[in-house]
Amino acid sequence: xxxxxxxxxxxxxxxxxxxxxxxxxxxxxxxxxxLSQDTGPFAQNGKSFRQGIAAYVALHGRQxxxxxxxxxxRDIGGPSPAVAKRLGEELxxxxxxxxLAGFSLTSDALAVSSxxxxxxxxxxxxxxxxxxxxxxxxxxxxxxQHTAQSASSAAVFGRMHDKKRxxxxxxxxxxxxxxxKAFSKTFQAQGGEIIGEARVxxxxxxxxxxxxxxxxxxxxxxxxxxxxxxxxxxxxRALAERGLMKSTMVIGMxxxxxxxxxxxxxxxxxxxxxxxxxxxxxxPENQAFVAKLKELFGPNTQPDFASxxxxxxxxxxxxxxxxxxxxxxxxxxxxxxVKGTSWNGVRGPVKIDPATRELVQNIYLRKVEKVDGKLxxxxxxxxxxxxxxxxxxxxx
Amino acid sequence: MEQFLGSLAFIVLxxxxxxxxxxxxxxxxxxxxxxxxxxxxxxxAFAAIGGYxxxxxxxxxxxxxxxxxxxxxxxxxxxxxxxxxxVYIHLYRLPELDQILVTLGMCFVVVGTLALVFGPNIVSxxxxxSLSQQIGLFGRSFPVYRLFILAVGAIIIAVFWLVFDRTSxxxxxxxxxxNRSMAQATGIPVDRVVMLAFSIGTGLAALGGGIGxxxxxxxxxxxxxxxxxxxxxxALTGFGNIKSSIAVAIVVGITDTAGRYLFPELGGFVxxxxxxxxxxxxxxxxxxxxxxx
Numbered sequence: 118x119x120x121x122x123x124x125x126x127x128x129x130x131x132x133x134x135x136x137x138x139x140x141x142x143x144x145x146x147x148x149x150x151x152l153s154q155d156t157g158p159f160a161q162n163g164k165s166f167r168q169g170i171a172a173y174v175a176l177h178g179r180q181x182x183x184x185x186x187x188x189x190x191r192d193i194g195g196p197s198p199a200v201a202k203r204l205g206e207e208l209x210x211x212x213x214x215x216x217l218a219g220f221s222l223t224s225d226a227l228a229v230s231s232x233x234x235x236x237x238x239x240x241x242x243x244x245x246x247x248x249x250x251x252x253x254x255x256x257x258x259x260x261x262q263h264t265a266q267s268a269s270s271a272a273v274f275g276r277m278h279d280k281k282r283x284x285x286x287x288x289x290x291x292x293x294x295x296x297x298k299a300f301s302k303t304f305q306a307q308g309g310e311i312i313g314e315a316r317v318x319x320x321x322x323x324x325x326x327x328x329x330x331x332x333x334x335x336x337x338x339x340x341x342x343x344x345x346x347x348x349x350x351x352x353x354r355a356l357a358e359r360g361l362m363k364s365t366m367v368i369g370m371x372x373x374x375x376x377x378x379x380x381x382x383x384x385x386x387x388x389x390x391x392x393x394x395x396x397x398x399x400x401p402e403n404q405a406f407v408a409k410l411k412e413l414f415g416p417n418t419q420p421d422f423a424s425x426x427x428x429x430x431x432x433x434x435x436x437x438x439x440x441x442x443x444x445x446x447x448x449x450x451x452x453x454x455v456k457g458t459s460w461n462g463v464r465g466p467v468k469i470d471p472a473t474r475e476l477v478q479n480i481y482l483r484k485v486e487k488v489d490g491k492l493x494x495x496x497x498x499x500x501x502x503x504x505x506x507x508x509x510x511x512x513x
Numbered sequence: 514m515e516q517f518l519g520s521l522a523f524i525v526l527x528x529x530x531x532x533x534x535x536x537x538x539x540x541x542x543x544x545x546x547x548x549x550x551x552x553x554x555x556x557x558a559f560a561a562i563g564g565y566x567x568x569x570x571x572x573x574x575x576x577x578x579x580x581x582x583x584x585x586x587x588x589x590x591x592x593x594x595x596x597x598x599x600v601y602i603h604l605y606r607l608p609e610l611d612q613i614l615v616t617l618g619m620c621f622v623v624v625g626t627l628a629l630v631f632g633p634n635i636v637s638x639x640x641x642x643s644l645s646q647q648i649g650l651f652g653r654s655f656p657v658y659r660l661f662i663l664a665v666g667a668i669i670i671a672v673f674w675l676v677f678d679r680t681s682x683x684x685x686x687x688x689x690x691x692n693r694s695m696a697q698a699t700g701i702p703v704d705r706v707v708m709l710a711f712s713i714g715t716g717l718a719a720l721g722g723g724i725g726x727x728x729x730x731x732x733x734x735x736x737x738x739x740x741x742x743x744x745x746x747x748a749l750t751g752f753g754n755i756k757s758s759i760a761v762a763i764v765v766g767i768t769d770t771a772g773r774y775l776f777p778e779l780g781g782f783v784x785x786x787x788x789x790x791x792x793x794x795x796x797x798x799x800x801x802x803x804x805x806x
Contacts, residue, residue: 158734160633161634289778315778317780321773322728323728325527325770326527329520329527330777347730347732350637358647380637381637382637
């Protein structure tokens with residue numbers, strides 16, 4: 118063993134010397150750690166992250182700015198900040214990743230904020246949408262959304278449809294509170310009235326009781342924010358059972374993505390959503406993305422907001438690597454280089470707001486309809502270049 | 514006044530249906546706890562298996578809703594009997610912790626298998642058009658589906674009562690629950706009673722998983738997600754008070770629905786207050802007879 122290392126030492130020294138002289142010559146690899154949820158209750162997000170990244174890599178290759186790009190995936194496996202932090206450390210220290218990406222839950226992102234702050238590692242948020250995250254470290258960038266972008270837009274869409282009396286139902290957790298606040302504030306600012314608000318426990322699946330209250334208050338628009346899956350399906354069913362899906366404008370956010378629609382029955386027909394992505398968008402970027410997904414993962418594969426974010430996020434990561442072409446890798450410099458950058462994402466034109474590091478993007482109004490016997494989200498309207506609100510706006 | 518009556522009708526009907534589903538789901542575990550003293554954590558897994566079976570035989574073999582439910586109930590009852598003879602029989606003499614570990618492990622195996630075979634998302638059981646309509650009652654409309662649940666519940670409760678009070682199997686079951694060794698000494702085939710009771714209990718769980726799928730959506734995590742509710746019924750019923758579990762389930766269903774209706778934000782917790790109060794004041798069970806054991 119000792120002899121072997123004595124033999125190797127000169128070789129290693131030579132290699133080290135070479136690498137010091139010309140860092141970019143030997144096809145340096147930029148490693149990107151992806152923290153996601155591949156198993157557990159949020160597994161759908163992890164699957165979407167992988168698909169979105171794979172589609173981008175398949176379309177744009179594994180290189181940018183003269184460097185190889187390698188993605189390293191880690192599964193947090195549930196709502197566990199401690200595991201997120203440990204995996205973040207592992208990626209940064211052992212895998213020596215140059216950037217981080219992914220993040221389904223706000224708590225996943227907050228868990229690594231001190232790590233990226235210390236190591237000056239840029240991190241791109243695909244889904245985690247709480248305003249707390251960009252505030253917690255200046256190294257966060259976002260290709261998902263600020264919760265208020267969609268929630269405030271829902272209020273604007275409601276007023277555009279001349280709705281005056283709103284009832285808000287949200288799940289009782291931080292994202293729900295953010296959505297409730299943004300909708301309520303915008304709806305009132307635009308001359309609407311909030312006639313009732315309710316926060317229901319996260320584990321609620323039978324919504325008959327709360328829907329009964331809503332029906333008695335006689336609103337003309339019902340704003341909802343509940344996690345997809347059992348709660349969303351239960352809520353839609355209860356709203357339809359009570360006739361509210363027809364008599365009011367029920368508007369949510371990402372509760373009924375197209376790939377989720379087979380889980381619902383016809384009760385979901387007429388459900389509006391205000392969100393930054395829709396499978397049905399007909400821009401060329403989205404069509405190439407959807408076609409690539411189907412080619413890679415089979416004809417039944419459908420995109421969702423998470424895979425769209427991952428695809429656009431991969432583009433942002435590639436741009437950052439591109440910006441450091443011919444220079445030694447410098448994470449903070451790469452980050453500065455993309456602040457203010459704009460491009461055509463699969464969701465339409467987007468721009469990184471240099472002041473807030475949030476994404477300026479279109480918000481679409483979608484409605485679930487039955488097209489040729491199949492449930493589909495049809496895009497019926499959009500608000501262009503919607504900015505994320507400031508922290509002061511959210512706090513007051 | 515009209516609004517008050519409407520609200521009351523809502524709470525009674527919706528709470529009642531909720532209670533009936535809870536009863537059908539948990540009666541098997543109430544019997545198992547009373548008979549075998551095994552805290553069968555995997556009980557919810559049988560309900561999930563039943564629900565998934567209904568979805569799949571409807572989609573693949575084109576069975577209609579009602580026959581699919583009957584088919585799944587019978588299949589899972591058979592599965593329960595086999596499981597009792599092959600797995601649970603080894604658990605009776607083990608300490609409680611081991612029983613919990615084994616049954617919890619089985620629960621995880623079922624959760625994992627369901628996720629692997631059917632994917633992580635929710636599957637729904639399509640209701641026949643006869644059940645997805647609305648019907649006018651008390652000056653407002655109610656879904657026919659809720660009335661169907663009530664009807665199924667009423668039939669099960671009636672049959673249960675008859676079997677329990679009027680047949681020799683019922684007498685043997687009651688005897689085995691009250692005093693197992695004495696029952697054995699008088700010549701009651703306790704082993705067979707246990708197997709039958711277990712089989713009926715798991716079959717009913719499957720039935721509950723099927724008719725309750727609109728209230729408790731089917732997903733791989735189902736066996737764990739709704740276990741606390743099932744355990745609440747078991748805990749409030751107390752050991753072996755099989756008949757009172759009906760009343761307990763209805764009380765829980767109505768309390769929960771009324772809580773959620775009257776106080777939307779805290780309503781989900783009203784049920785836990787009920788549990789704390791009952792366990793503190795009547796640890797033997799909500800409707801337990803006052804005789805000593």
